[in-house]
Amino acid sequence: MIRSSLATHASFPAIPDCFVGRDRELADIARLFARSRLVTLTGPPGSGKTRVAIEFAARGEMTDAMCLDVIESGPDALTSAVTEAVSLSGPELLILDGCDRAIDTCVRILPRVLRDNPALRVLVTSREALRIGGETAYRLGPLSAADALQLFLARAGERNPGVAHAPAGPLRLICAQLDGLPLAVELAAARAGVMSASELAARLNERIDVLAGGDRSAPVRQHSLAAAIEWSCEMLGGSERDLLARLAIFAGPFCLEDVEQVCTDPGLSHSAALDGIATLISKSLLECEISEHGTRYALLGAIRRYVRSVDSSRWDDALWLRYVRWCTGIAERRCESGSAAGLAARLDVIEARQDDLRAAVTWCQTQGRMTEGRRLAAALAGFWLVRGRLTEGCDHLAALLRDALIDDAGESAATGRLLAEYGALLCARGEFDAGREAGQRALEACESTADPAGTARAHLLLAHIDMATGVASGTRMLDRLAAAVGDSDSWCPGIALAMMGYARWHSDRLAAARRACAAYTAAAATNDPAGMAAGLIALGRVCADQGDLENAARMLRHGLDLSRQLGYVAGIVQALHGLGMLAASQGQRAQARQWLDEAVTAATATDSPMILAPCLNGLAAVLLDDDELSEARKRFRDVLALGEAATPLELASALLGLSRADLSCACLSQAASLAEEAATVAQRAGHRALTARAIHALGVIARRRGNHAAARAMLRESLEMRAELGLMPEVAVCLEALGGLAAEQGRADLAGRMMGAACGLRQNLGTVRGSAEQREYDADLLLLRSARAGQEVEQAFAQGQQEPLGDTLAWLARRSGPRRRAAAGWAGLTRSEDQVARLAAAGLTNRQIGSRLFISPRTVQTHLSHVFAKLGVTSRRELSDHAAARSEHLSAAVGLEPLQALGLQVAVADAGGEGRFA
DSSP, rough: OOOOOOSSSOOOOOOSSOOSSSSEEEEEEEEHTTTEEEEEEEEETTOOOHHHHHHHHHHHHHSEEEEOOOOOOHHHHHHHHHIIIIIIIIIIIIEEOOTOOOOOHHHHHHHHHHHOOOTTTTEESSOOOOTTTTTTEOOOOOOOOHHHHHHHHHHHHHTOOGGGGHHHHHHHHHHHHHTOOOOHHHHHHGGGSSHHHHHHHHHHTTTTTTSSSOOSSGGGGGGHHHHHHHHHHSSOOHHHHHHHHEEEEEEEEOOOHHHHHTTTTTTTTTTHHHHHHHHHHHHTSEOOOOOETTEEEEHHHHHHHHHHHHGGOOOHHHHHHHHHHHHHHHHHTTTTTHHHHHHHHHHHHHHTTTTHHHHHOOOOOOOOHHHHHHHHHHHHHHHHHHHHHOOOOOHHHHHHTTTTTOOSSSHHHHHHHOOOOOHHHHHHTTOHHHHHHHHHHHHHHHTTTHHHHHHHHHHHHHHHHHHHHHTTHHHHHHHHHTTHHHHHHHHHHHHHHHHHHHHHTTTTOHHHHHHHHHHHHHHHTTOHHHHHHHHHHHHHHHHHHHTTTTHHHHHHHHHHHHHHHOOOHHHHHHHHHHHHHHHHHTTTTHHHHHHHHHHHHHHHHHOOHHHHHHHHHHHHHHHTTOHHHHHHHHHHHHHTTTTGHHHHHHHHHHHHHHHHHHHHHHHHHHHHHHHHHHHHHHHHHTTTHHHHHHHHHHHHHHHTTTTTHHHHHHHHHHHHHHHHTOOOOHHHHHHHHHHHHHTTTTTTHHHHHHHHHHHHHHHTTTTTOOHHHHHHHHHHHHHHHTSOOOOHHHHHHHHHHOOOOHHHHHHHEEEEOOOOOOSSGGGGHHHHHHHHHHHTTTTTHHHHHHHHOOHHHHHHHHHHHHHHHHHHSSHHHHHHHHHHHHHHHHHHHHTSHHHHHTTTTTTOTTTTOOOOOO
């Protein structure tokens, strides 16, 4: 039975609400009383010491218990109360609650009380142990995550029953921000009636004043979390309070060496800091974890936020500069190259210190300490790039470089390199114009200071942007840089070699790309795990394009594993995308969608359109093959909505995907317009493989329209381009299309041989058809086998299936004669003709066009003559109407506003003659 104390003391509190969790702690306290008569519950402010003590008395075997609230009792009153309670009431259990400010009195009277009353057990609650003989201290930690959530829902439900249906994410975040402190959880729950869980989570991140308005019947110190923490802080000496304020600058755990580097100065010696740490730990204001790896200290988030809110004025510039130097040391030390496991561990350390590093960079920005800030940012740039923190990195670097003045040589070199890092992050986000500007500024700065490494980095950045935007000079730049591969003192040639592999892949030189990527991957294996991952993924993608599916799968899986180990976000996304497309080509639809869904999710988190676009295109292609046209169109349109940041290659792929979707619905005009635009974009970007795909699509559309001559010309052009590029899986698609066309024309022997060659090639490669391709193939095969020359067809099919592919292609060339360029339509226009056509359609005169393009009016007229012939128009008015109708088709097909307004339409070349997106 629980009895109240004498009237002169606080009565035993009556608590009507439910008690959550703490089963393990209550059992531990019972076991401690089995061997000790004095147990002291310690713990940080708000950890629920009073409530646990009362619950123990209510549940325990000691049925005769008394609780004395001694917080406001003076020494004499406390001595009298304890003596009187024990002598008159004789309880089995005496709870002395809130002994923080009565430690000395308790130390003096409890040994005598326990000696004079052998059956008595005493349970003390205090943030600090008594440290007397016979005492067992038990630290009460925060609630578990599950118990904290249960407590929040129970208390919040009393004010807002709908909180039980709130999203789980914000609820878990609230409990994590509150460190599982019961008082904090209950105070937060009290706000459930005035704001949503998401709003509360947002406010709790930095503001401790939200946690107020507690139970009015509770002691004043429990009306808010700030009051509970201040109750403890008031018992600190001046030097201890100052140390606590300094320690609050750390956003995460720290060790004694960290404290000595950041917090000590002539006014606080190393030994004084150690003594102060011991005091803060004893008063439950500082957490301490001792392990074989060393001792780590930490402030609970609530305590840190409170101290920052009231004592951050103690942080002078000297403390901040020591903190910035400490953060810079972490970043510079952790970004060195090494093994995969070593690099992953170092990046993980930076990840764990993100709040500290972010605070240091931000302070440098706001206080104008640009030199220190740029050094720290330069050390973090690699982390931001590898871990996909592109927006954060760009924001910090933009602020640090906004007013960069390159005066002395040292500042010029450092700023130049930082500009190159900024450009790389911008490029990864698809902001190519801004990235090119940063790269040019970096190049000027590094060349002016004779910094060869910085100059090479700037050249690489500019070459990469040229490659991504379809400018040919990027590959020439890479060739020059890679010529110095034997120079072991420079990192640049190896990186150039890897990028050259990508450049050659993008420009469809697959064999050369494979050699370059393989060479770089082998070199990177020794000391560049991120480079090795990139090389493996590039190799896998090249192998897939070549039809070497077994090696492609092996390389991509290895690259994915290594990227995941490093947390290399771009590598993870690229590998998942490659594996998804590989699975789709092998008919593994469910696996393909799983890979690609995961790729889209990971890419979306990077805030990089350049990384996201291929994943969306890949997923859309698989959806299209599965006849999910609506979902496929949505993903393709999502790519177009990204604008020019998605790169010309991906925009063209999306246009081509939408063309396929329209073709499946027999919307031939829209399908043709989209395919023509895709061909134009691909040609301008210099991507021959994608150009061949667009021409193939136009050939299929021409066949549907009954224009067999145009279909044959386009399909042959596509076949020869793909065969020349070594795109074996796509060669099989072309052969089947040519075979179907021949069957429709009654040319049985040609059809049989083409389809047989395609069948043999697919068997060798291990690729399968998509659902739409399979339906077309089945219809064409049925048409072929219904021909009268059945035996002739079978013989031709067997011959094509068995003979070398080269022989089949050579036979086709001899039989069909020289191939003519498929010159009809917008896709048949040359680059110059296309530029002239667009300007003429916009209403410009020959003289105005010539001035814009730096050509003579006579040359303009020559181009216009070719345009009129290829488009089948006879006047500028017809050309304008034709262009407008085509734009309307495209706008309707992609489901967006007119393409010109959205920057998706290919714009006229600028004065330098380079194609770009407006």
